[in-house]
Amino acid sequence: MPDIVYVVDDNASFRKAIQLTLDKTGYRVVTCASAEQLLDQRPDENAVGCILLDVRMPGLSGPELQSRLTELGWTMPIVFLTGYTDISITVKAIKAGADNFLIKPVSEDQLLRAIKVAIARHEKERALRGELEALRARLAILTPRQRQVFEVIVRGKTNKHAARELGCTERTIKEHRRVIMEKMQVQSVAELVRIAERLEVLGPEPTPRDD
8 A cells, every 4th residue: 555645734725736746656645724634534543654744724733733643642754844934843843753844845856855754764663663562462471470580581690590589490490481482482582681671671670688
C-alpha cells in the first residue's frame, strides 16, 4: 500500500495543488480543511506516512493540533508549512517533535525531500516499536521464577551466584537458563543483556543486607 500524506490546510487551492503534486509521485493523499477534520477522521496509525500541517488556521492551530496528537499517542511525523516566519513558533514546534518547518512558497523538490525524510523516520520508528513489542511479548511468557533468573543472569551473575541468591541448585539455574533463552529466542547471554537494556527492565541492583 502506498505511503500516506495528510494535508491539513484551510486554503482550498493550496490543498488542491499539493494533492496534484503528491498524486503524481504515488502517495496516497488525504486532505483536511481544518485540524478538527483530521481529528474527526483519525490518522491511520497502521499506515506509514506523515502530516503536512499549516500553522495558522481557524479553530485549532497547527501547533495546537500537534499537541493534541501527542496527547492521543499518535506518532506520525509532522512537517509544518506556513506563510509566516515566526522563529518562536518554529523552535517550539521542532522541540515538540515536528520533523520539519517549511516556509511557503515551497519548491516541489524541497517539499518532496521533506516528506521522504519524514516518512523514512516514521518507517524506522514503526519497525523499532514492532521489535520492542515482540520482545515484551516474549518476556511476558516467562514464569515469575524464570523472570527472577533472567534478571540475575543479565546482571552478570554466574550460575553459582544465581543459585546462592535464589536459594536453589546450579543445575536448576542451568535448566531455567536454557528455557529462558529458548523462550526469548536468543543464543547467548549477551543477547539477553541487550534485550534487558532495550526494554529497560532492570532497576538498580539490590544492596546486600548486613545480617
